[in-house]
Amino acid sequence: MASNPSVSGQADPARVDFDPVTLAVAGVQRLSPYQPGKPVATLERELGITQAIKLASNENPLGPSPLAVEAGHAALADAHVYPDGNGFELKSRLAERHGVAPEQITLGNGSNEVLELIARTWLAPGRAAVFSAHAFAVYPLVTQAVNAEARVAPALPADHPAQPFGHDLAAMQSRVNADVRVVFVANPNNPTGTWLDTAALEAFVAAMPATTVIVVDEAYFEYVEEASYPDTTQWLDRFPNLIVTRTFSKIQGLAGLRLGYAVSSPGVAELLNRVRQPFNVNAVAQAAGLAALDDAAHVAKSVAINRAGVRQVSEALREMGLRVIPSVGNFVTFDTGRDPGPVYDVMLREGVITRPVENYGLPGHLRVTVSTPEDNDRFLMALKKALA
Numbered sequence: 417m418a419s420n421p422s423v424s425g426q427a428d429p430a431r432v433d434f435d436p437v438t439l440a441v442a443g444v445q446r447l448s449p450y451q452p453g454k455p456v457a458t459l460e461r462e463l464g465i466t467q468a469i470k471l472a473s474n475e476n477p478l479g480p481s482p483l484a485v486e487a488g489h490a491a492l493a494d495a496h497v498y499p500d501g502n503g504f505e506l507k508s509r510l511a512e513r514h515g516v517a518p519e520q521i522t523l524g525n526g527s528n529e530v531l532e533l534i535a536r537t538w539l540a541p542g543r544a545a546v547f548s549a550h551a552f553a554v555y556p557l558v559t560q561a562v563n564a565e566a567r568v569a570p571a572l573p574a575d576h577p578a579q580p581f582g583h584d585l586a587a588m589q590s591r592v593n594a595d596v597r598v599v600f601v602a603n604p605n606n607p608t609g610t611w612l613d614t615a616a617l618e619a620f621v622a623a624m625p626a627t628t629v630i631v632v633d634e635a636y637f638e639y640v641e642e643a644s645y646p647d648t649t650q651w652l653d654r655f656p657n658l659i660v661t662r663t664f665s666k667i668q669g670l671a672g673l674r675l676g677y678a679v680s681s682p683g684v685a686e687l688l689n690r691v692r693q694p695f696n697v698n699a700v701a702q703a704a705g706l707a708a709l710d711d712a713a714h715v716a717k718s719v720a721i722n723r724a725g726v727r728q729v730s731e732a733l734r735e736m737g738l739r740v741i742p743s744v745g746n747f748v749t750f751d752t753g754r755d756p757g758p759v760y761d762v763m764l765r766e767g768v769i770t771r772p773v774e775n776y777g778l779p780g781h782l783r784v785t786v787s788t789p790e791d792n793d794r795f796l797m798a799l800k801k802a803l804a
């Protein structure tokens with residue numbers, strides 16, 4: 417039988433010079449992909465171990481609300497039907513919660529998608545985004561992917577008394593000019609766990625020109641208990657160029673379903689709606705997210721366990737003589753005082769997955785997600801062994 421040239425495994429001689437990299441847009445050529453935390457199943461497969469724990473992606477150790485699980489299961493029965501592309505029920509519920517109109521909500525496949533939609537809407541070659549050093553890794557990714565300039569402001573110094581490595585709003589503001597269409601602010605920031613108070617952030621937002629969209633990323637909003645921590649969704653009437661992003665991945669424990677959203681002025685939401693895919697948020701995520709909003713007890717329990725865990729982990733690390741960045745999130749980043757690679761590796765062999773954050777400009781540091789008292793103990797024991 418004559419062989420089919422298309423499946424012979426031989427490259428077409430006219431195509432041997434095909435190089436997808438040089439053909440890619442410049443931003444993508446330079447892009448380093450996002451590095452996710454190592455999944456438990458991968459580590460267990462690689463090392464032939466069981467009972468590993470992942471403290472690498474700031475997930476909720478309590479899992480999702482049982483109400484969300486039940487609603488998600490029920491929604492699966494209608495999996496043959498496309499989801500509501502407008503997310504009517506979920507948007508209505510979120511709008512009610514934030515005291516805004518449903519036209520001010522944009523749903524995303526995780527808040528990461530919302531960040532990407534923002535970049536695709538306002539950034540392009542010749543335009544710039546400003547964000548801080550050590551800020552969440554997705555800001556440079558979405559900026560570079562559309563060939564815009566990433567203008568990185570230096571962060572507060574390592575020895576800052578309250579917010580080491582935190583956002584320096586004055587430095588960020590000084591980098592904003594007419595080319596800057598987007599400013600990304602993470603409050604609190606990942607991986608530092610540092611935060612901005614109402615007075616400082618409000619003054620910053622008020623100082624932004626009308627040519628700049630300000631994104632305040634509040635992925636860890638629910639964990640923060642500081643009295644002067646702002647709810648920026650309340651500022652939208654005054655600042656139509658403000659976008660607030662939130663997620664169901666953290667306190668709601670729905671990271672695997674990919675659900676996040678933006679609250680903004682209706683004009684901003686209308687533009688984001690133009691660039692998103694028609695069915696960007698699946699039906700299971702919409703149903704589970706809606707049900708999760710009814711479970712205030714699950715949120716309260718998650719906050720309480722996190723509060724105790726942050727204290728447990730931070731104090732133990734300090735007792736070990738390690739420098740800890742004070743965190744208001746559900747994770748703690750600390751300086752191992754050495755190359756963290758071998759430390760990370762020893763802990764992996766103990767079945768504990770953490771996150772090196774060298775790629776965030778924090779050499780020597782590791783980030784650990786705060787978990788149950790037992791998991792936190794396991795992490796601390798593994799770390800002691802690794803540092804011994």
Ligand SMILES: Cc1ncc(COP(=O)(O)O)c(C=O)c1O
Nearest residue numbers: 526527528552606635663665676
């Ligand atoms: C600061 C910050 N923003 C946004 C996200 C994205 O979350 P998701 O896409 O799961 O909503 C994360 C996740 O780690 C984060 O740390």
